[in-house]
Amino acid sequence: MNGGGLSSRAIVARIITIVIFAILVLRLGYIQLIDDRYAGLSAKNYLREVVIYPPRGEIYDRNGELLAQNRLCYDVAIVRKDMPKEGFDTTMVSELVGMSREAVVKKLEQSPYRRESRLTRYPITVEQKLLLDEMNIGGFYTTQRTVRQYPRKIGGNLLGSINEVTQEKIDKDSTYAVGDYIGMEGLELAYEDVLRGEKGVVLQDIYAPQPDRNKVLSEAVAGKSIVCTIDAGLQQLAEELMKGKVGAVVAIEPSTGEILTMVSSPTFNPDELVIGRERGNNYAREIENPRMPLWNRAVKSRYPPGSTFKVVTGLIGMQEGVLRPHYTYTCEMGYHKDGEHIGCHEHRSPLDMNFAIATSCNAYFCYVFRNILENKRKYEISKDGFEAWREYVLSFGFGRKLESDFLGEGAGYVPTREFYDERYRKSWNALTLLSLSIGQGELGCTPLQMANLAAIVANRGYYYIPHIVRQIEGQDSLDARFYKRQYTNVAPKHFETIVSGMWRGVNKDGNCKGARLEGYDVCGKTGTAQNPKGADHSTFISFAPRNNPKIAIAVYVEHAGFGKDMAVPIASLIEEQYLTGKIARRDLLSYVKHTKIDYPMYTKKKKK
Amino acid sequence: MAYEHRGKSTSLFGSVDKVTLLLYLLLTLVGVLAVFSASWVEGAENVMSFTHNYIKQITFLIVSLIVGVVIMLLERSLWHKIAYYLYGVAILALVATLLFGHTVNGATAWFEFGPIRLQTMELAKIAIALATARLMSEYNFSIKSFKSLAKVAMLLIVPLFITYMQNDTGSGLVLCSFILMLYREGLNKWICIPIIFIAVLFLLSFLYSPMVLLVSLILVFTLSACFANNNWKQGVMYLAALFGGSTLLFLIFNVAQSFSVSYYTILLVSTLLSLIGVSIYAYRERMRSVLIMVALAVASIIITPTSNALFNILKPHQQDRIMTYLGKTDDASLNYNVRQSKIAIGSGGFFGKGYLQGSNIRYGLVPEKHTDFIFCTIGEEFGFFGTMVVLGLMFAFILRLMRMGDRQRETFGRVYCYIVASILLFHTLINVGMTIGLVPVMGIPLPLISYGGSSLLSFSIMIFIALAFDAQTARNI
Known part of the structure; x- marks a missing residue:
């Protein structure tokens, strides 16, 4: 030792100590204070983001009855590292969740660490979840979510269904993730944005899953419920009436454009296509049915409108000035001219327009049609006249989509000048197209468009765009387009004569007297549409009462013969139910319900 | 300056360096708290049961203090006399452990006496320290003589080799820290620098x-x-x-x-x-x-x-540890320990997550959280503040030991104190360093804090001998 001071070696020894501690302090300062990665990594160590699925918005009918609601269910996730190494009963688990034991074991082997792995493809029920909880095996975790339930079991095509979102959709829309549910078809698809709500995210403590400790990153927002325009009772009646028949029924409230009933027959039970083990089989069954229940005829099919279209021909004639209601024409069991022949049934002749509508005279409207097209004062050639006619037809909502809120709406078809130029090598005239006058030929209309025609006549010249939703939770109004009157190119003053013809057809001496309802002034027009596939289609458009109409309806029954045979009673029963609240004609009801139409054309398996 | 208020008290305990004793008590207290936190399970029954690590640790602390008092009562010359015999016993014990010992984590470094398990090298360190101190205080010993240095080297290489055979080289490498004491004693710096330089280069050569x-x-x-x-x-x-x-x-x-x-x-x-x-x-x-x-x-x-x-x-596991440290391995399980340890400490922030609130510790995400990785518990629950307090205490403690060495009047005591300081410094550097990814993982504890009876007891004995030397020096003035 050298006196009181320290040797230089002793000082250096201290300096070395200081340097070593300084290195540790700097490093600790860096990782504890500066490098902020560790807080995140630490959180990842024991926290995980758990998606909270919001309940989907419910769907009510116009009277507040539930059409679609939610059922609680659970996704089961498994984490093998949290499971007991042995000593739990895989057989019991497999029986509980309804999988084969091998499938369960395989699944367990595939999912060692991450919780994303679901044990079952479909969620399990509350009962299954409780049983699983009771078994109390580590490593099984359940996530609450909901699947649909359709308590009325009606309106399959109308309501649509829910399924797991496809990868294609996920790639396009980042709001979706694997395992999310999404609306397919129908209302569920059309109002997906409103119904789905917003998923929430919660930070969950992996090792101590206590709900009160979880930190909510974003709250789940429940989907908004919607009130649709459908009358559940009427929908159910219409579906029952259409049983055994192929076709469609669409009923609209003319004063609002609200769709009261929309049936595509055959229909299916939406409850059978709810996500679950049965969905696959049920879906396959429906898709293999040659009558194509999943095809929504009400908005997609193109049917020839038949005689119901005479209403439009008459209105265009009047607007064009080539027809006055008092004009009379002779019908000699049809219309014959230059080798063209359109037959008609036996009735008084000559006749004016009022009776021509009531009795559905073919010849009368052939005259009107030719006069429209061959109006030399206005059109040089009848092809120009045809184009003018076509414009009128489009203004009635034919040949184009109506822009309703229902996705998958078809446009129907109204042929164009070019179409005929090509078909007839430019050599055609009004005579060639004569069958258009009575709604035959190349015309194709959806039942929705036909019901809309009924509404136009009921309103005397305008319609509201038909829509399926009446009210969305939290929204004061719907899209502005649903509140705007859509006028046709025919002046409202011309409609009253047509209305009176339609009234006469039902209530006096027409061919649809079966639609008569005492005290309700039902107006209607039948149609019997010829088609190349088989028997005529039976169709009927109608509205009632004559003044202040409450309901406009179109019924289309494929291959059911005359309009009055099948379409009239169906429409009439629906109107009776809607207007009087009950059905007095029990025999008719029973007869219609139990009538099955033979469809040889649908027995073949669909070609692939 | 080193003698300000010394000599006033003539009783043995009155002349004990109270600052060092206080630092010792504080560090062991931190240890008990940290071990409690690392071992405590929420809602566990029988908080006072002897099966709990923290109860064992408290028991070992009491035993250590009793042994400490006994040491204080012994004459310092006793240690000088029995140094070589103790060394001999230690070597025999190490060999016996190698042959009949208990294997933990691949290292055959433990001896079991009923319920008590001792890591032989922990206790052998005391004997090696005393023997080295005695050797270097012999009258014919010269730090400049090759022959003398070779004797010291022999003294160290024998136990180092045995720990290598035990698969516990980590504990043996502690003896490398003697280089600091040798430097203090006047070893040519051109011997010190190359040794350190080559050790560093050895690690870099993998990178x-x-x-x-x-x-x-x-x-x-x-x-x-x-x-x-x-x-x-x-x-x-x-x-x-x-x-x-x-x-x-x-x-x-x-x-x-x-x-x-x-x-x-x-x-x-x-x-x-x-x-x-x-x-x-x-x-x-x-x-x-x-x-x-x-x-x-x-x-x-x-x-x-x-x-x-x-x-x-x-050995393969040592190679793995070094490769892990150097980031040259993709084996997730090898990186896991260091990664988790860094995450726990790094997520502590400035004030930490609070006592018993360290999630990584609670959920057992940090391996060996109560023994070798006890520093993670401190880092996560008390943050930078906590790690600075612990490092500060340890730093003061090591400087205090060096100071005690410097004021010894005999080479024996000085060398001994410096060895203790060097060992503590080495343990702190390696243990804290491995938890924050600075040095490869070696299974050596944080002195006085890590859970472990043999570790606490042997460090306590080592420190109390130094305290006794110091107190008796003071009394003899």
């Missing part, structure tokens, strides 16, 4: 390619020589000649295409040849520092390519 290392070595040594002699012109000329010549040779060989030689080989051979010239020049010019540089450079260049061969001497 970088030989080419990078060779170029770095050439630059470092040339520039150091320039700096030492304040002669930059010669250095730059040497570098230009070396690299220019090598490049020229490389081109000649490869253009001729007679046989291909890598640039590395040419540069290596040129450098070694040039060093012959440099050393002759330096010898004539009496440039001692350049000569030393040359020797170091040659050693480094030989070490670099052979480190892989040296590496293979290590």
Whole structure:
């Protein structure tokens, strides 16, 4: 030792100590204070983001009855590292969740660490979840979510269904993730944005899953419920009436454009296509049915409108000035001219327009049609006249989509000048197209468009765009387009004569007297549409009462013969139910319900 | 200055260095708290049961304090007398452990006496420290004599070899820390520096390619020589000649295409040849520092390519640990420990998550959280503040031990105190360093804090002997 001071070696020894501690302090300062990665990594160590699925918005009918609601269910996730190494009963688990034991074991082997792995493809029920909880095996975790339930079991095509979102959709829309549910078809698809709500995210403590400790990153927002325009009772009646028949029924409230009933027959039970083990089989069954229940005829099919279209021909004639209601024409069991022949049934002749509508005279409207097209004062050639006619037809909502809120709406078809130029090598005239006058030929209309025609006549010249939703939770109004009157190119003053013809057809001496309802002034027009596939289609458009109409309806029954045979009673029963609240004609009801139409054309398996 | 308020008290306990004793008590208290936190399970029953680690730790602390009091009552000359015998017993115990010991984590380093398990090397360290101190205080011992140094080396190599055989080299490497004490005792710095330098180079050689290392070595040594002699012109000329010549040779060989030689080989051979010239020049010019540089450079260049061969001497799990440390392994389970440890400490922030609130600790995400990785508990729950307090206490404690050594009047006591300080410094560096990814994972505890009876007891004995030396020195003034 050298006196009181320290040797230089002793000082250096201290300096070395200081340097070593300084290195540790700097490093600790860096990782504890500066490098902020560790807080995140630490959180990842024991926290995980758990998606909270919001309940989907419910769907009510116009009277507040539930059409679609939610059922609680659970996704089961498994984490093998949290499971007991042995000593739990895989057989019991497999029986509980309804999988084969091998499938369960395989699944367990595939999912060692991450919780994303679901044990079952479909969620399990509350009962299954409780049983699983009771078994109390580590490593099984359940996530609450909901699947649909359709308590009325009606309106399959109308309501649509829910399924797991496809990868294609996920790639396009980042709001979706694997395992999310999404609306397919129908209302569920059309109002997906409103119904789905917003998923929430919660930070969950992996090792101590206590709900009160979880930190909510974003709250789940429940989907908004919607009130649709459908009358559940009427929908159910219409579906029952259409049983055994192929076709469609669409009923609209003319004063609002609200769709009261929309049936595509055959229909299916939406409850059978709810996500679950049965969905696959049920879906396959429906898709293999040659009558194509999943095809929504009400908005997609193109049917020839038949005689119901005479209403439009008459209105265009009047607007064009080539027809006055008092004009009379002779019908000699049809219309014959230059080798063209359109037959008609036996009735008084000559006749004016009022009776021509009531009795559905073919010849009368052939005259009107030719006069429209061959109006030399206005059109040089009848092809120009045809184009003018076509414009009128489009203004009635034919040949184009109506822009309703229902996705998958078809446009129907109204042929164009070019179409005929090509078909007839430019050599055609009004005579060639004569069958258009009575709604035959190349015309194709959806039942929705036909019901809309009924509404136009009921309103005397305008319609509201038909829509399926009446009210969305939290929204004061719907899209502005649903509140705007859509006028046709025919002046409202011309409609009253047509209305009176339609009234006469039902209530006096027409061919649809079966639609008569005492005290309700039902107006209607039948149609019997010829088609190349088989028997005529039976169709009927109608509205009632004559003044202040409450309901406009179109019924289309494929291959059911005359309009009055099948379409009239169906429409009439629906109107009776809607207007009087009950059905007095029990025999008719029973007869219609139990009538099955033979469809040889649908027995073949669909070609692939 | 070291004697201000000494000598006033003549009783043994009155002359104990109270600051050191207080630091000791604080560190052990921190240890008990940390062990409690690391072992405590929410809602566990029988909080006071002896099966709990923290109860065991408290028990060991009480035993340590009793042993401490006994040590204080013993004459310091006793330790001098029995130092060699203790060393002999320690070596026998180590060998016995190797043969009959209990294996934990692959290391056969434990002896079981009923319920108590002791790590032999922990206790053997005391004997080795005493024996080394005695050897170095012999009258014929000279720090400058090769023979004397060889004796010290023998004293250390025997237990080091046994721990290697036990698969517990980590504990044995503690003996490397004696270099600090040897330096304090006057060991030639040109022996100290190369040893440290080569150890560092050994680790770096795994990180970088030989080419990078060779170029770095050439630059470092040339520039150091320039700096030492304040002669930059010669250095730059040497570098230009070396690299220019090598490049020229490389081109000649490869253009001729007679046989291909890598640039590395040419540069290596040129450098070694040039060093012959440099050393002759330096010898004539009496440039001692350049000569030393040359020797170091040659050693480094030989070490670099052979480190892989040296590496293979290590046991597989040690190789793994080093590779993990160097980030050269993709094995997630090997990286896991260090990663989790860093996450726990790093997520502590400034004030930590609060006592018993460290999630990574609670959920058992940090391995060995109560023993070797106890520092994670402190880091996560008390944050930077906590780690600074612990490091501060340890720092003060080590400086205090050095101070106690410096005021010893005999070499025996001084060497001994410095050995204790060196061991504590080494343990702190390695243990804290491994938890924050600075050094490879070696299974050595944080002194006085990590859970473990043999560790706490042996450090306590070691420290109380130093305290006794100091107190008795004070009394004898």
